Amino acid sequence: MNLNPVPVMSEATFVLVLASLLLAPLAIAGVALINTGLGRSRSAAQSLLGSLAIVAVAAIAFALIGASLTGTAGGAAHTFHLAGKSWNWLGAGSHFLGGVAAAPPQAQLGLLFEFLAVAFAAIIPWGSGADRLRLTAGCAVAAVLAALAFPLLAHWIWADGWLAQLGLNFSLSAGFLDPAGAASIHVLGGLSALAVAWIAGPRRGKFPPGGFATAMPGHNAVYILFGCLLALSGWLAFNVAGAILWLHAPLAALPVTAINTLLSASGAVAATFAVTRIRFGKPDASLCANGWLSGLVASSATAAIVSPLQSILIGLIAGVLTPLLVEVLELAASIDDPSGGIAAHGAGGLWGLIAAGALAPQPGQFLAQLAGIATLLGLILPLLYLLFWLVNRVVPFRADPDGERIGMDLHELGGGAYPEFVIHRDDSYR
Amino acid sequence: MKFAGLLVMAAGFFLSIAALVLFPASNTAARMAFMLCGLAVEALGLVVAARGHVEAQGKSRA
Numbered sequence: 001m002n003l004n005p006v007p008v009m010s011e012a013t014f015v016l017v018l019a020s021l022l023l024a025p026l027a028i029a030g031v032a033l034i035n036t037g038l039g040r041s042r043s044a045a046q047s048l049l050g051s052l053a054i055v056a057v058a059a060i061a062f063a064l065i066g067a068s069l070t071g072t073a074g075g076a077a078h079t080f081h082l083a084g085k086s087w088n089w090l091g092a093g094s095h096f097l098g099g100v101a102a103a104p105p106q107a108q109l110g111l112l113f114e115f116l117a118v119a120f121a122a123i124i125p126w127g128s129g130a131d132r133l134r135l136t137a138g139c140a141v142a143a144v145l146a147a148l149a150f151p152l153l154a155h156w157i158w159a160d161g162w163l164a165q166l167g168l169n170f171s172l173s174a175g176f177l178d179p180a181g182a183a184s185i186h187v188l189g190g191l192s193a194l195a196v197a198w199i200a201g202p203r204r205g206k207f208p209p210g211g212f213a214t215a216m217p218g219h220n221a222v223y224i225l226f227g228c229l230l231a232l233s234g235w236l237a238f239n240v241a242g243a244i245l246w247l248h249a250p251l252a253a254l255p256v257t258a259i260n261t262l263l264s265a266s267g268a269v270a271a272t273f274a275v276t277r278i279r280f281g282k283p284d285a286s287l288c289a290n291g292w293l294s295g296l297v298a299s300s301a302t303a304a305i306v307s308p309l310q311s312i313l314i315g316l317i318a319g320v321l322t323p324l325l326v327e328v329l330e331l332a333a334s335i336d337d338p339s340g341g342i343a344a345h346g347a348g349g350l351w352g353l354i355a356a357g358a359l360a361p362q363p364g365q366f367l368a369q370l371a372g373i374a375t376l377l378g379l380i381l382p383l384l385y386l387l388f389w390l391v392n393r394v395v396p397f398r399a400d401p402d403g404e405r406i407g408m409d410l411h412e413l414g415g416g417a418y419p420e421f422v423i424h425r426d427d428s429y430r
Numbered sequence: 431m432k433f434a435g436l437l438v439m440a441a442g443f444f445l446s447i448a449a450l451v452l453f454p455a456s457n458t459a460a461r462m463a464f465m466l467c468g469l470a471v472e473a474l475g476l477v478v479a480a481r482g483h484v485e486a487q488g489k490s491r492a
Contacts, residue, residue, distance in 0.1 A: 083451045171455035198483050333480045334487040370465050378443025378472045382436040
């Protein structure tokens with residue numbers, strides 16, 4: 001992506017990107033709220049405290065290890081030579097953020113973007129492991145993600161790594177395009193969610209012997225839907241900042257990027273609303289929230305590249321796919337994903353990356369996007385599963401059965417999120 | 431079975447990258463076909479891994 005010399009950033013652009021990045025945590029807050037609302041009431045406090053702890057652990061692990069491995073565009077890196085090409089596979093930046101204050105302003109903004117991106121990616125699997133994942137396990141997953149998996153992808157995509165250099169080495173247009181983290185935040189988070197759901201297994205009573213999957217609806221639709229609105233603000237900030245930092249978009253292109261973000265989410269929620277209305281007779285609030293998220297996720301790849309009309313189309317397709325995939329994952333694949341993170345973030349991100357390649361005017365861009373998708377599915381998913389499988393050996397993911405029965409709040413925190421409420425006995429545990 | 435599926439997915443990745451290394455930029459059709467084959471192998475691996483999970487869940491339920 002950064003094959004051309006990076007244009008010098010004006011003061012106005014610097015201020016705009018910095019202001020955008022200061023709003024970006026709203027996306028993290030929104031997703032944390034959605035995850036909490038989609039879980040059970042007896043795990044609500046653990047869910048939000050976990051989100052906070054995971055953001056903290058991810059930031060510290062990235063500062064201590066990840067930032068050095070991510071490196072910067074044009075900075076020191078580890079490369080190897082194969083088939084006559086140079087493959088830039090790992091950054092070799094200074095350790096422990098050394099010299100960051102003296103770095104060029106654009107590099108500092110890029111680093112801030114990466115800090116927020118890694119925190120965002122780390123909370124996605126936490127939502128998918130809701131109601132049975134222990135706090136320490138969530139933090140361990142976040143540490144591994146921030147120290148190893150995210151830096152690999154971020155270097156390959158944003159710091160002149162081999163995916164960014166597909167254009168230079170293999171004549172594939174501008175190389176792999178991911179201006180606002182569809183791959184390095186959302187697909188990474190979605191694949192992590194899949195690995196966590198596979199390893200942790202379903203909540204007790206979710207798939208009873210010889211029966212259908214038990215419906216375990218989210219406990220607070222207000223959290224879920226307010227989280228969607230909160231996430232929109234953060235997403236606008238991520239997409240605008242990413243367009244400037246990683247695509248070097250001119251200021252005049254930014255309003256359309258923001259409009260495309262809104263249109264993609266709007267198309268998606270309209271499609272999910274219609275699909276759930278047709279399938280169930282009434283629109284489903286949880287699935288509509290997942291549809292909204294999948295539209296936002298797809299916009300992370302496409303908002304800075306496509307037209308407003310194309311954004312609506314991308315959102316509509318994301319909004320149709322998401323509720324269907326949520327159902328397939330639960331009923332056909334026996335995957336218990338309370339937050340729908342695998343479908344909304346993982347599949348939504350993959351769809352956005354494909355759409356960005358298919359709708360790009362330059363020849364070769366589609367192949368570059370497919371190469372990136374092949375890397376995410378064929379290299380990153382097995383790597384994540386292996387890493388998390390090892391983590392599970394050291395820090396067991398699941399709470400003990402009694403913890404699940406009384407709820408993660410009482411089990412891990414000693415008190416519930418709603419102390420004045422009566423907690424009803426759950427017959428599914430008998 | 432899940433690990434076998436994940437290994438098949440990694441094989442699909444190397445097939446996809448081979449598409450770029452083996453064919454020149456001018457041969458777009460061959461590159462695309464090879465890349466799609468690699469992705470198809472990855473999809474196959476994902477299905478195997480998913481089936482492994484379903485079987486393991488079935489055993490733990492019984």
